[in-house]
Every structure is written in C-alpha cells, then in structure tokens.
Amino acid sequence: MTKIIWMTDPHFQNDGTIRGLNPRTRLKAAIDHMNAHHADADFMVLSGDLVGDDIAGDYRMLAEYLAQSRIPVYPMVGNNDDRQGFRAQLSLPPTAMADFIQYRIDTPEAVFLCLDTHMVGSHAGQFCQARLDWLRGNLTDKPTYVFMHHPPLALHLPKQDEIKLADDAAFLDLICNEGQVKYLFIGHVHRPTCGTVRGIPFATLGAISFQAPAPQPAWDWDSFTPAAEAPHYGVLYVEHGDVTLQYTQFCPYETGIES
Numbered sequence: 001m002t003k004i005i006w007m008t009d010p011h012f013q014n015d016g017t018i019r020g021l022n023p024r025t026r027l028k029a030a031i032d033h034m035n036a037h038h039a040d041a042d043f044m045v046l047s048g049d050l051v052g053d054d055i056a057g058d059y060r061m062l063a064e065y066l067a068q069s070r071i072p073v074y075p076m077v078g079n080n081d082d083r084q085g086f087r088a089q090l091s092l093p094p095t096a097m098a099d100f101i102q103y104r105i106d107t108p109e110a111v112f113l114c115l116d117t118h119m120v121g122s123h124a125g126q127f128c129q130a131r132l133d134w135l136r137g138n139l140t141d142k143p144t145y146v147f148m149h150h151p152p153l154a155l156h157l158p159k160q161d162e163i164k165l166a167d168d169a170a171f172l173d174l175i176c177n178e179g180q181v182k183y184l185f186i187g188h189v190h191r192p193t194c195g196t197v198r199g200i201p202f203a204t205l206g207a208i209s210f211q212a213p214a215p216q217p218a219w220d221w222d223s224f225t226p227a228a229e230a231p232h233y234g235v236l237y238v239e240h241g242d243v244t245l246q247y248t249q250f251c252p253y254e255t256g257i258e259s
Ligand SMILES: [Fe+2]
Pocket: 009, 011, 049, 078, 188, 189, 190
C-alpha cells in the first residue's frame, strides 16, 4: 500500500496576508495536523501555487516550514510559481527534468508522476512537446498516477475554466493511448470536484489557503470573495490498484483569518 498526503495551493508569503488570510498560519496548521495524524504516510505532494510575489523570500521561508514535515515532501509548480526561485530553495528528486519541475516517484506497486504545467507569463497551463516527450518516456507497464496543477478540461467553474491547461488535447491523447494512467490529482481550482475525463477519473482539492466559492451565485474576479469554508488536505491510499481519497479538514475556517 502507498499512503500519500496531498496538499495544494498554500499561496505562501513570508509576510502579510492574501485575501484576508495569513498563509503561514494555515500551512503550519496543515503540517502540524499531518505530523500528528499521518506521520506513517510515505510522502506528501504539494501540487503547486506555492508562493506569492516575493519570490526569493517566500521560497526561502516556505522551505523552512516544509522542513518541519516528518515525511518527505514533493513540491510542484503552479501558475503562481517561478521555476528559478523554486529550484534555488527546494530540492527535487533525481528523476526531475533539467528544464522543468517534472519528476517521477516510484513505489513498489505504482508510478507517481508530478507534472509541470506552468506557462511563463500566464495563469493558464501549458504542456509542451518536451514535457509530453518526457511523459511518454515515463509511461511504463506499471499503474501510473498523475499529479498536475492545471485541469486538462473545463470544470464548469467560473473564470477558472479560462485558465485551465491550454493544450489539453495532446496530453489527453497521450495518456489515453497508453492506458497506464489510472487517476489524475489536480490543484489550481481551490475547490473539491471529481469526475472523469475521457474515462480517466480525476479529483481536485480545496486549497491550504483560501477556498473558491461554488459556481452559483455567479462570480468573477472583481466580485471574488473566498468561500467561508474550512481548508482540507487529501489522504490518499493506493492499494492493489484501488484508490481512496479522504478529504481531511485540518483546522477551523477561522484559523489564519485576519480580516
Ligand atoms: Fe492557487
């Protein structure tokens, strides 16, 4: 069995708040909860949008917070990340690509691929030929589970569907043709959803930081107000090809709210 803690979108800042929330308080609460209740997990995946605007300072302090984890941490990039700043402070496994923050984690029963869907200068996602080629080369005969920041389909969520993975067709063509990919675990949308894409199941996750509201009442970025919902992380079990995902609240909504 492989047990994984899945967290996403901490939007960590070394100072100040984001949308009225102290992201340091939230990340500490998540790590403390994980250490207290899930120190038996094999590893934790943090699926992107790690920092705010102070790239060097945010990544430096984020690394200190993540060092408190009792289990190995695999960080990924999202639209708000910076590959150079990320690499300066966070370590990657030896399977990582040279130019992209994309890598493979092997366990006895499965392969876990952490993909880089970052597009420089955009909040939408990208999966270029180099990343596709790497993915093709890392699809083996073992069951494969994919973590990625941007969803490769529209999720019927306001505004966020405009910043999904832009070149989703080539990605989906590849994973559907090969057949090993059993599940997609997706960040970015700050809200739990699940479904299938071309028959492959997927799940998204609420953020460690602020939560996106439900699609109705309709909202846009000008009217955006985070939902007053508590954050959660995912507890994933993969055993004999079966997958379960427990959405796990780790603190009350009020934790870290400053305005
Ligand atoms: Fe985010």
